[in-house]
Amino acid sequence: MAFLLLLVMLTACAAVPQDLSGKMLTFPEQTNTANVRLITSAQNFSAVTVCLRSFTDLNRAHALFSLATSSVHNAFLIFKNADVIELYVQDRRANFAADDYKLNVWQSVCSTWDYTSGLVQLWLDGKPSIRKFIGGSRIGTPIIILGQEQDSPGGRFDADQSFVGMMSDVHMWDYALSTCEIKRYVEYLNFTPGNVLNWRALEFVTNGRVLIEDQQMACMM
Numbered sequence: 001m002a003f004l005l006l007l008v009m010l011t012a013c014a015a016v017p018q019d020l021s022g023k024m025l026t027f028p029e030q031t032n033t034a035n036v037r038l039i040t041s042a043q044n045f046s047a048v049t050v051c052l053r054s055f056t057d058l059n060r061a062h063a064l065f066s067l068a069t070s071s072v073h074n075a076f077l078i079f080k081n082a083d084v085i086e087l088y089v090q091d092r093r094a095n096f097a098a099d100d101y102k103l104n105v106w107q108s109v110c111s112t113w114d115y116t117s118g119l120v121q122l123w124l125d126g127k128p129s130i131r132k133f134i135g136g137s138r139i140g141t142p143i144i145i146l147g148q149e150q151d152s153p154g155g156r157f158d159a160d161q162s163f164v165g166m167m168s169d170v171h172m173w174d175y176a177l178s179t180c181e182i183k184r185y186v187e188y189l190n191f192t193p194g195n196v197l198n199w200r201a202l203e204f205v206t207n208g209r210v211l212i213e214d215q216q217m218a219c220m221m
Helices: 002-014 179-184
Strands: 023-027 035-038 047-055 060-070 076-081 084-089 094-095 109-115 118-124 145-146 167-175 204-207 211-216
Touching: 035 211, 047 060, 047 076, 047 179, 076 109, 084 109, 084 118, 118 179, 145 167
Parallel strands: none
Antiparallel strands: 023 167, 023 211, 035 145, 035 204, 047 109, 047 167, 060 076, 060 145, 076 084, 084 094, 109 118
């Protein structure tokens, strides 16, 4: 009992909100252990927007954002696979062409889903895809992981699906952002930060070899 209490206390200390402005998460190796668990008290979503920036040289399949619940491991998943980006909502999948997904450059990836319409949409560097019907039901209490794809809630990671590279500016909202608001995010302009996950006040726990570093940006000559 004392050990469990200490574990809870340590986890709570590790999850104090941090301002990660100008920072990035570095996942330096392929592994089935290294991950970052993002913590939020929000639950029961009827809409979702997720935006993030990533930098990788991976040609293989890899997870960009994995949200599971106690009953569904692909409750909201952004997954790069071959020449498409797969968006999952409650285990239902929609594929989007990813011709503009580039290696070894920072790219912004945003996706939206709305329960009322059942539509999902993807933006790569601010360029929107078509809108596709995926349906889905409301999303309950989330378990959110960066760096791995959850094959069971909070676990069963596969190294061959792990993310290797850098990630930054992760935000999540419980509503579908407008195209103009997504453009402001992509162009580093003033935008409303995520009300579910906010990179400027992020609660998280790192597991395994994950580094928090200053974000590397292109030099201005």
